[in-house]
Amino acid sequence: MQYWEGVYQSQTAAGERPRWERGEPNPALLSWRGGGAMTPCRILIPCAGRSVEPSLLANAGFEVTALDVAPSAIAAQQAMLPPGAWTVLADLFSWEPAQPFDAIYDQTALCALPPEMLGEYVARLRSWLVPGGRLFVLFAQTGLPGGPPHDCPLDRMRNLFAGHEWQWPDMLEFTVPHPAGFIEQPAILTRLR
Ligand SMILES: C[S@@+](CC[C@H](N)C(=O)[O-])C[C@H]1O[C@@H](n2cnc3c(N)ncnc32)[C@H](O)[C@@H]1O
Structure with missing residues (x-):
């Protein structure tokens, strides 16, 4: 856990930003918003970091909860988020x-979490959603061993987010490039039951 806070502090001291930070809204989120797939609701953003998407959503009428383990990240979110967001x-x-x-x-x-913890993470994602609730997720496609970011190959993701618990779209959407050099595969999964 201290790893993440250490990166925020050292990068800030160096006048740089962590390589995972886009610094602008993810094109996938803009597409979901523009196409009507993502409409105002009660939404959780785990591992929010210092990303701009929580404030974008809060300003668009979503009831946002941004969660992170790093104090620097939460301080940044508190500075960006409008009143009423959590x-x-x-x-x-x-x-x-x-x-x-x-x-x-x-x-x-x-992709930031230890791969051996993903089963527990996915169980938590499921428990945090109402039945029928939706997970807007970006699967990192690094094609590389190690991490973070850890590679999230789609066959492994389909095993993790199993079909009896999660509904997958018939077709996966466009991909988006990440400035750090990998590809993100957007997907909207629905919690079944
Ligand atoms: C790769 S960064 C991504 C941050 C943000 N989503 C973005 O796009 O800029 C991963 C974030 O997850 C947070 N994190 C890692 N493990 C966590 C945990 N167990 N609980 C809560 N946050 C965690 C880190 O502090 C860090 O801010």
Whole structure:
């Protein structure tokens, strides 16, 4: 956990930003918003970092909860988010919301977590959503061993987000390039039951 805070602090001291930070809205999120797939609701953004998407959504009428374990990230979110949005400084593996969410936006969260923890993470994502709730996720396609970012090959993702618990779209959408040099595969998965 201190790893992440250490990166934020050292990069800030160097006048740089972590390589995972886009610094602008993810084109996939803009496409989902523009196409009507992502409409105002109660949404969780785990591993929010200092990303701009939570404030974009909050300013568009979403009830946003941004969660991160790094104090620098949460301070940045508090500075960006409008009144009425929530921030949570917590390790997601030991946090439970008071109420489940309508949607979750996962941007470089899944690929940032230790691969051996992904089964538990996916179980938590499921428990944090209402039945029928939707996960807006960007699967990092690095094609490389190690990480973070850890590679999220689609066959492994289909095993993790199993078909009896998650509904996958018939076709996966366009991909988006990440400035750090990998590709992100956007997908909207629906919690079944
Ligand atoms: C690769 S960064 C992505 C940040 C943000 N989503 C973005 O796109 O800029 C991963 C983030 O996950 C957070 N994180 C890592 N493990 C976590 C955990 N167990 N609980 C909560 N946050 C965690 C880190 O502090 C970091 O901000």
